[in-house]
Amino acid sequence: MVSKVKSCALLGIDGCIVDVETDISNGIPSFDVVGLGDMAVRESRERVRAAIKNSGIDFPVRRITINLAPASLRKGGSMYDVSIAVGILVASDIIKNTELSLYMFLGELSLDGSIKPIDGIISMVCCAVTNNIKNIFVPETNSDEAAVFSSVNILPVKNLNDIIKHLNGDKIIPSYLINVDSIFMHNTKDSLDFCDVKGQAGLKRAMEVAACGSHNMLMIGSPGSGKTMLAKRLPSILPDMTFEEAVQITKIHSISGLLPRNTSLITHRPFRNPHHTTSAISLVGGGKQCKPGEVSLAHYGVLFLDEFPEFEKSAIEVLRQPLEDGEITISRVNGSITYPARSTLICAANPCKCGYYLEPSNKCSCTPKMVQQYLGKLSQPLLDRIDIHAEIHPVRYDDLNNEVKEETSAVIRERVNRARRIQTDRYRGLGIYSNSELTPTLIRKYCELDRNTSSLLKMAFERLGLSARAYDRILKVARTIADMDDSEKIKSEHIAEAIQYRSMDRIKI
Amino acid sequence: MRDIEYWIWLSSLEGLSSKKAFDLLEKYKCPDVIYGLSENDLKNTKGLTEKNIKELLNSDKRDRVGAMYEVMVRNNIKMVNIYEEIYPQKLKNIYDPPIALYYMGKLESYSFSIAVVGSRKTTGYGAKMAGRLSYDLSMRGVTIVSGLAKGIDSIAHKGCLDAGGKTIAVLGSGLDNIYPQENAGLFKDIIDSKGLVLSEYPPGMPPLQHNFPARNRIISGISSGVLVIEAAKRSGSLITAGCALEQGREVFAVPGNIDCAYSMGTNQLIKEGAKLVLNASDILEEFEYGGIQNFTPVHEDTNEKISKKYLNLFKGLTTDEIKILKVILKGAHNIEEILERSSISAKDANSILFMLEMKGIIGQNPGKLFEVII
Numbered sequence: 001m002v003s004k005v006k007s008c009a010l011l012g013i014d015g016c017i018v019d020v021e022t023d024i025s026n027g028i029p030s031f032d033v034v035g036l037g038d039m040a041v042r043e044s045r046e047r048v049r050a051a052i053k054n055s056g057i058d059f060p061v062r063r064i065t066i067n068l069a070p071a072s073l074r075k076g077g078s079m080y081d082v083s084i085a086v087g088i089l090v091a092s093d094i095i096k097n098t099e100l101s102l103y104m105f106l107g108e109l110s111l112d113g114s115i116k117p118i119d120g121i122i123s124m125v126c127c128a129v130t131n132n133i134k135n136i137f138v139p140e141t142n143s144d145e146a147a148v149f150s151s152v153n154i155l156p157v158k159n160l161n162d163i164i165k166h167l168n169g170d171k172i173i174p175s176y177l178i179n180v181d182s183i184f185m186h187n188t189k190d191s192l193d194f195c196d197v198k199g200q201a202g203l204k205r206a207m208e209v210a211a212c213g214s215h216n217m218l219m220i221g222s223p224g225s226g227k228t229m230l231a232k233r234l235p236s237i238l239p240d241m242t243f244e245e246a247v248q249i250t251k252i253h254s255i256s257g258l259l260p261r262n263t264s265l266i267t268h269r270p271f272r273n274p275h276h277t278t279s280a281i282s283l284v285g286g287g288k289q290c291k292p293g294e295v296s297l298a299h300y301g302v303l304f305l306d307e308f309p310e311f312e313k314s315a316i317e318v319l320r321q322p323l324e325d326g327e328i329t330i331s332r333v334n335g336s337i338t339y340p341a342r343s344t345l346i347c348a349a350n351p352c353k354c355g356y357y358l359e360p361s362n363k364c365s366c367t368p369k370m371v372q373q374y375l376g377k378l379s380q381p382l383l384d385r386i387d388i389h390a391e392i393h394p395v396r397y398d399d400l401n402n403e404v405k406e407e408t409s410a411v412i413r414e415r416v417n418r419a420r421r422i423q424t425d426r427y428r429g430l431g432i433y434s435n436s437e438l439t440p441t442l443i444r445k446y447c448e449l450d451r452n453t454s455s456l457l458k459m460a461f462e463r464l465g466l467s468a469r470a471y472d473r474i475l476k477v478a479r480t481i482a483d484m485d486d487s488e489k490i491k492s493e494h495i496a497e498a499i500q501y502r503s504m505d506r507i508k509i
Numbered sequence: 510m511r512d513i514e515y516w517i518w519l520s521s522l523e524g525l526s527s528k529k530a531f532d533l534l535e536k537y538k539c540p541d542v543i544y545g546l547s548e549n550d551l552k553n554t555k556g557l558t559e560k561n562i563k564e565l566l567n568s569d570k571r572d573r574v575g576a577m578y579e580v581m582v583r584n585n586i587k588m589v590n591i592y593e594e595i596y597p598q599k600l601k602n603i604y605d606p607p608i609a610l611y612y613m614g615k616l617e618s619y620s621f622s623i624a625v626v627g628s629r630k631t632t633g634y635g636a637k638m639a640g641r642l643s644y645d646l647s648m649r650g651v652t653i654v655s656g657l658a659k660g661i662d663s664i665a666h667k668g669c670l671d672a673g674g675k676t677i678a679v680l681g682s683g684l685d686n687i688y689p690q691e692n693a694g695l696f697k698d699i700i701d702s703k704g705l706v707l708s709e710y711p712p713g714m715p716p717l718q719h720n721f722p723a724r725n726r727i728i729s730g731i732s733s734g735v736l737v738i739e740a741a742k743r744s745g746s747l748i749t750a751g752c753a754l755e756q757g758r759e760v761f762a763v764p765g766n767i768d769c770a771y772s773m774g775t776n777q778l779i780k781e782g783a784k785l786v787l788n789a790s791d792i793l794e795e796f797e798y799g800g801i802q803n804f805t806p807v808h809e810d811t812n813e814k815i816s817k818k819y820l821n822l823f824k825g826l827t828t829d830e831i832k833i834l835k836v837i838l839k840g841a842h843n844i845e846e847i848l849e850r851s852s853i854s855a856k857d858a859n860s861i862l863f864m865l866e867m868k869g870i871i872g873q874n875p876g877k878l879f880e881v882i883i
Contacts, residue, residue, distance in 0.1 A: 395845075
């Protein structure tokens with residue numbers, strides 16, 4: 001008897017349908033799994049055998065061959081357990097229903113026949129949706145995550161017997177439904193809010209500009225001035241997430257095993273702050289399984305690198321390409337995988353080794369050379385990808401103590417949403433979504449300056465000794481500021497403000 | 510061997526202080542005589558240690574002289590010895606004058622020069638004062654002497670060049686070894702503007718730490734007075750001021766905030782009797798220096814006049830610009846303070862600050878600290 005059931009493999013953040021073909025024939029009893037499986041796949045034989053036996057069913061003592069097709073694709077993980085078991089049960093006539101082409105089986109088996117959760121469920125369900133598979137058996141613990149797409153029936157199961165009963169028509173499992181809108185509604189409240197930050201109006205403005213245009217940002221300030229505090233609040237003013245964005249973020253977190261159980265969609269923008277001892281690989285992704293790195297985990301969110309100059313030089317430099325392209329391709333022996341990496345990079349740095357160079361109290365004990373060396377670690381090519389430079393000055397006691405109501409994140413986010421909408425409308429069909437992604441050609445098209453404004457910019461370049469590479473950055477940021485102002489044209493005040501965010505480009509004495 | 514090569518030899522010996530070299534010269538009159546002295550002769554010479562004698566007889570050092578001379582020719586470095594007419598007269602009279610000076614540029618008689626020194630790390634205030642005072646002094650025909658270091662030194666040289674004046678940079682390394690490297694451009698500018706760079710060290714000398722205090726005695730030695738702009742409690746500028754006192758030069762200091770670490774040294778100097786300087790005239794009135802008489806001071810105003818000047822400045826500015834300018838004048842420097850005190854939104858303030866900067870009224874210091882520069 002031959003049976004064929006469907007399961008799903010993971011390729012990066014996407015799924016790929018795998019046909020699990022089972023052949024049971026006479027001969028010397030054996031149980032083989034072919035189709036380029038890794039150790040976890042080969043070991044599934046023992047789990048399947050025990051699970052079937054402990055579900056009260058006799059395991060067929062015959063020659064069993066399992067093929068995972070397409071056989072040329074490398075497969076890893078324990079998600080095929082359930083489909084292999086079901087394949088055997090169908091082939092040995094325990095499951096009577098043989099029309100299974102519209103079913104997908106996902107999950108890992110326990111020896112007692114119960115079904116355990118797996119990573120990457122959302123990617124697999126998404127793959128099922130595109131391949132018109134209507135019914136998906138998922139481990140009960142994963143059901144919230146799987147039920148995001150309403151076009152498929154999600155059938156949560158606890159153990160192997162649930163599946164047998166359902167398919168034989170003995171006990172039908174109702175398909176699991178959740179209200180996706182309510183998840184979005186429920187989760188909009190952030191625990192970290194901008195209104196917690198006293199004072200710092202200048203920096204808040206800079207962050208708002210960064211959020212509006214999705215610009216990367218470098219913050220320089222002495223220890224304790226609030227760099228981390230502010231960076232952590234940036235996700236709360238980033239524009240509202242769309243369903244598609246949430247699905248992508250959830251996919252990445254799910255395949256990395258970082259999705260909390262009983263969560264269906266991640267509706268917060270991610271905030272990742274890897275420690276400065278982190279390696280290049282853990283930033284961009286890689287390893288044997290080609291796992292996504294921090295840039296990808298921060299997709300559509302914020303990647304915050306605190307103590308930026310303390311990072312390994314190699315780790316910082318690998319960020320250049322993903323920052324430019326919005327995705328990262330990792331190539332390993334097992335193949336090459338592309339992960340999305342469209343995050344807003346926020347870097348924080350002390351101005352010098354001791355941290356007090358910019359403080360008026362002159363506590364700084366560094367020599368000029370040390371100061372130069374410290375910030376000199378930031379390579380020019382990387383600085384070129386950072387649009388906004390902002391200095392942070394420590395908050396004064398009066399500010400900490402005052403009762404002035406600061407703006408809440410929700411108010412700021414409303415403005416950010418508006419500015420973003422202008423951008424998405426303008427760039428529709430161009431494949432970009434925000435001003436930070438403008439290419440030189442598009443800059444010429446969308447960031448035109450009138451005569452007065454361009455002569456002002458020229459004067460600024462001559463007077464301030466700005467470097468040529470600052471030119472495009474200034475135009476992009478000015479475009480964002482104009483959008484925030486609801487202005488079609490870039491006016492001189494927009495350029496003026498944008499130039500204020502380029503302090504690292506100024507010639508130093 | 511050429512005559513000049515004996516001088517190079519004598520001035521390139523390690524561990525032989527200028528004073529000892531000078532005493533040797535006084536005794537034997539000529540470096541070639543010293544070159545020819547035997548070990549016994551040297552042992553009979555007073556004041557020389559074993560080490561000095563070894564160094565004087567070191568054949569390696571003798572062999573290197575030719576190469577050094579070639580470097581000098583190639584780089585257009587010239588040398589003047591202490592017996593020559595053009596050797597700076599003032600320097601000749603100090604306790605331990607360098608027996609030879611290596612120089613590039615014009616070594617003519619610099620009638621009247623003032624040393625402007627200060628720390629390498631500066632505050633915006635120090636930078637402003639260094640620029641302003643050296644500009645005003647050189648407008649009056651005063652030559653500005655400094656050490657080509659980062660910070661105050663560079664700003665003083667630049668201020669002088671801006672005024673079209675003459676400036677002298679004294680290095681603590683060989684002239685083919687510009688330190689700090691970033692100032693190579695300034696080094697060239699000084700020579701191009703008919704200024705002078707000099708050093709007591711022969712070509713090839715690296716910028717060793719102990720060269721700098723010795724260099725400071727030359728800075729004060731060739732000047733009539735020393736103006737200290739900003740100095741921390743323990744600072745090379747205070748060494749220069751100390752040298753100046755030993756050499757009988759006038760010491761001037763710019764007062765600063767008494768809480769500011771960078772002004773502690775200068776405030777201490779004032780307390781000990783250095784003349785407090787508010788403008789260039791305060792320095793010049795100490796000397797019977799004629800200089801250029803019919804010159805309108807750029808920065809010389811009494812405090813009263815300054816506020817009047819600012820009133821003039823306010824003309825032609827928008828209300829918001831004046832508002833921001835006023836809070837900066839009142840001591841708000843960073844953007845957060847400016848925003849808070851002027852109660853102008855961050856959105857507008859950034860562009861107003863930029864416009865003021867473009868109008869040349871305010872400037873920005875590292876760390877985005879704003880300051881009125883007029």
